[in-house]
Amino acid sequence: MAGALLEVEDLTVWLATRRGPQKAVDGVSFRVDAGEIFGIAGESGSGKTMTALALLGLLPHAARTSGRAVFDGRDLLAMSARQLRAVRGRHIAMVSQDPSTSLHPMLSVETQLTEHMRHHLGLRRGAARDRAVELLATVRIPDPERALSAHPAQFSGGMRQRIAIAVALACRPRLLLADEPTTALDVTVQAGILRLLDRLRREQDLAVVVITHDLGVMSAVSDRICVMYGGRVAEVGPRESVLTGPRHPYTRGLLDALPHPEGGAAALRPIPGSPPPLGQIPDGCPFHPRCAFAVPSCRTERPEPAPAGAGHAAACPPDPLKGTP
Ligand SMILES: Nc1ncnc2c1ncn2[C@@H]1O[C@H](COP(=O)(O)OP(=O)(O)OP(=O)(O)O)[C@@H](O)[C@H]1O
Numbered sequence: 001m002a003g004a005l006l007e008v009e010d011l012t013v014w015l016a017t018r019r020g021p022q023k024a025v026d027g028v029s030f031r032v033d034a035g036e037i038f039g040i041a042g043e044s045g046s047g048k049t050m051t052a053l054a055l056l057g058l059l060p061h062a063a064r065t066s067g068r069a070v071f072d073g074r075d076l077l078a079m080s081a082r083q084l085r086a087v088r089g090r091h092i093a094m095v096s097q098d099p100s101t102s103l104h105p106m107l108s109v110e111t112q113l114t115e116h117m118r119h120h121l122g123l124r125r126g127a128a129r130d131r132a133v134e135l136l137a138t139v140r141i142p143d144p145e146r147a148l149s150a151h152p153a154q155f156s157g158g159m160r161q162r163i164a165i166a167v168a169l170a171c172r173p174r175l176l177l178a179d180e181p182t183t184a185l186d187v188t189v190q191a192g193i194l195r196l197l198d199r200l201r202r203e204q205d206l207a208v209v210v211i212t213h214d215l216g217v218m219s220a221v222s223d224r225i226c227v228m229y230g231g232r233v234a235e236v237g238p239r240e241s242v243l244t245g246p247r248h249p250y251t252r253g254l255l256d257a258l259p260h261p262e263g264g265a266a267a268l269r270p271i272p273g274s275p276p277p278l279g280q281i282p283d284g285c286p287f288h289p290r291c292a293f294a295v296p297s298c299r300t301e302r303p304e305p306a307p308a309g310a311g312h313a314a315a316c317p318p319d320p321l322k323g324t325p
């Protein structure tokens with residue numbers, strides 16, 4: 001293991017709202033190692049996307065951040081807009097849920113694949129084209145030569161996402177942020193994209209952060225999993241230990257809500273209630289209003305992630321009154 005590539009420490013993001021700045025991400029810390037797949041899971045509104053956008057300096061207008069996000073020895077949160085532009089696309093790339101937002105509908109696949117290479121890597125047209133063919137082959141687009149002159153609309157959703165990943169990889173980034181990369185796709189196509197990400201990190205020593213609301217998707221590929229709720233880290237640890245020995249009632253709730261392959265719809269046990277909107281995140285543990293194990297102190301005391309096994313931490317202190325959460 002090559003050690004931490006990205007170290008996020010106490011990241012807080014305030015978004016501008018009509019009622020003033022509100023915390024969408026609140027004191028989040030985690031690390032991503034070189035070449036690993038790090039999954040971030042949590043229901044809608046838990047702050048996953050804002051965490052990723054903060055790293056790239058792409059937050060909505062008037063957002064503010066505090067904390068540190070050290071990538072390859074440099075703090076991304078302290079960089080100027082110009083310094084971040086040099087990192088974005090070159091060293092850290094992002095793909096999102098909807099490839100139509102990362103791909104331009106009017107530009108050919110070749111233009112989109114080669115413009116970053118020419119800009120960041122200074123490649124000439126011929127060399128950039130050769131690399132574009134190679135990238136399309138890497139993400140398993142059939143007939144890459146022909147695909148170059150096509151436009152995104154000529155491909156299926158799954159193929160478009162593969163092309164978006166190829167564009168993201170054009171400048172050989174060390175870190176890929178994939179925000180819900182499979183949500184818009186059907187299950188078999190999803191599995192193909194996840195296998196692709198898994199292969200890429202092995203072949204290209206690429207670290208991947210996969211963001212999803214679905215812990216089931218995570219279980220396929222992540223080395224480590226981080227569960228977020230209400231803008232905070234509820235639990236983080238190695239995949240096996242988080243999935244088989246979840247310590248936070250929220251993680252357990254997400255796992256219980258997963259459909260069992262042989263159980264049918266009856267096996268689904270959704271978490272009661274819904275996540276808090278921005279500006280209405282409760283004090284103490286943000287999950288306490290929905291938690292079957294909550295005790296009075298959960299309403300007032302803010303739990304920090306505490307060790308829960310090797311490399312595993314959960315922001316739910318073991319409490320004799322609760323039994324083992
Ligand atoms: N531009 C914005 N202005 C104000 N609030 C926003 C803005 N974008 C997102 N939010 C709010 O910030 C909070 C965190 O949002 P974020 O998009 O990070 O959630 P998420 O975990 O990615 O959710 P999802 O699974 O729906 O993508 C949510 O309460 C969301 O409603």
Ligand SMILES: [Mg+2]
Nearest residue numbers: 048049050179
């Ligand atoms: Mg999101």
